[in-house]
Amino acid sequence: MATLLAARPRHVAPGLLGLWLVAEGDDGLTSGRIVEVEAYEGPNDPASHAHTGPTSRNETMFGSAGRLYVYRSYGVHWCANVVCGPAGQAGAVLIRAVEPMEGIEHMWPRRPKARAVTDLASGPGKLCAALGIEGDHNGVDLLDPRSPVRLAPPLTEPGAGEGGGEVMAVVTGPRVGISKATGRPWRFGLAGNAHLSRPFPARR
DNA sequence: TTTCCGATGTACT
DNA sequence: GTACATCGGAAAA
Numbered sequence: 512m513a514t515l516l517a518a519r520p521r522h523v524a525p526g527l528l529g530l531w532l533v534a535e536g537d538d539g540l541t542s543g544r545i546v547e548v549e550a551y552e553g554p555n556d557p558a559s560h561a562h563t564g565p566t567s568r569n570e571t572m573f574g575s576a577g578r579l580y581v582y583r584s585y586g587v588h589w590c591a592n593v594v595c596g597p598a599g600q601a602g603a604v605l606i607r608a609v610e611p612m613e614g615i616e617h618m619w620p621r622r623p624k625a626r627a628v629t630d631l632a633s634g635p636g637k638l639c640a641a642l643g644i645e646g647d648h649n650g651v652d653l654l655d656p657r658s659p660v661r662l663a664p665p666l667t668e669p670g671a672g673e674g675g676g677e678v679m680a681v682v683t684g685p686r687v688g689i690s691k692a693t694g695r696p697w698r699f700g701l702a703g704n705a706h707l708s709r710p711f712p713a714r715r
Numbered sequence: 716t717t718t719c720c721g722a723t724g725t726a727c728t
Numbered sequence: 729g730t731a732c733a734t735c736g737g738a739a740a741a
Contacts, residue, residue, distance in 0.1 A: 549733070558733070560726090568725060585734050586723030592733090605733060624736065636734050688733050708734095 512654060512662065516576040516595040520550035520602040523595045525681050525699045531663045532591075532609055534642040541617050541642050543609025543632050544665065546704045549686045550697040551592070553601040557691040561601035571650050572601040579660055581639070581649040588636030591644050593653060593662070607687070607698070609638045610706040612666070618642075634708040684711040 515526050525548075533542040551559040553572075560569040560582065571580040572594055580592040580603050596602030609632045611618055618631050618641040625631045632638035639645070644660055653662045680702035685693055687709065700707050 551733075560733080563727080566726065582733085583724050585732065586725075588734050590733065607733085634734070686733070690732085 513577060516593070517597060518595070519597070519600075520552050520595050520604050521695075521697050523593075524548045524550040524604045524697065525683075527593060527604055527606075527662075528681060528699060528701055529665055529679055531612060531665055532606060532638075532642065532660070533613075533663050534644055534648075534660045536617065536643040536659075539614055539617050541614035542612045542663075543638060543642060544612055545606055545608075546610050546706050547606075547608035547698070547700040547708055549605040549607055549699070551603050551605060552596070556695075558686065558689040558693075558695075559602070561603075565601075569601070572603050574650070577652060577654045579644075579648055579651050579653050581644060581646055583646065584636060589639035589645055590635045591639050591648075591660075605635060606638060607635050608633045608700075608706050608708045609642075610704065611641065629705050633706045637708075682711045682714075 516523055527545050527548050530545050531542050532545055553561045561572045565573045568582055576595045578594045580594050581589055584590045592603035592605045594603045611628055611631050621640050622631050632641040648660050651658045651660050682700050682702045683696045684698045686698045700711055
């Protein structure tokens, strides 16, 4: 997994699909299967937080690959990213949606507005709320089994393991909610999954 | 159903 | 002061 994360974010991103994001809170364990991500690179990507250099908010993006970058979005929500890329090149992959797997009973009270399981974690702010990911988790090592937030291979899919054994249909499209570098198809999702944050534009 | 807009931390002009 | 990697409530249609 560490090897996977050494590549450029745009190449790492599709490889994260299908992995599980696991979070341990005081009240128990929750997890979700990653079904949608977006790549953000460094100086060459105007839409990235890292584009204008290190600040107190984005410094985690300039650290080692495999850590969790958490930031506050629009002053209200938390968003979670997997730091990745070659050493010395800030980059990260935003996790945009997960499919709830374990501990769903702990997610409902954290997402009081959700009416269906498909509303629980189908967005970058939603999944952080559902899994209990907050600013305190910024910088934790996602590859350390003792971390409160971590990445793990799928538990239930056939061929589970490094890289996964199942062939998953991946769709791509433009990144969501940005105004710069909108032409780059660096959003990736599992085709047809019910837990995507929004549909992917039809391919043409 | 779609569109509009408020909330509000952080960074930048 | 303005923009922003979002969400959800209210208004409009």
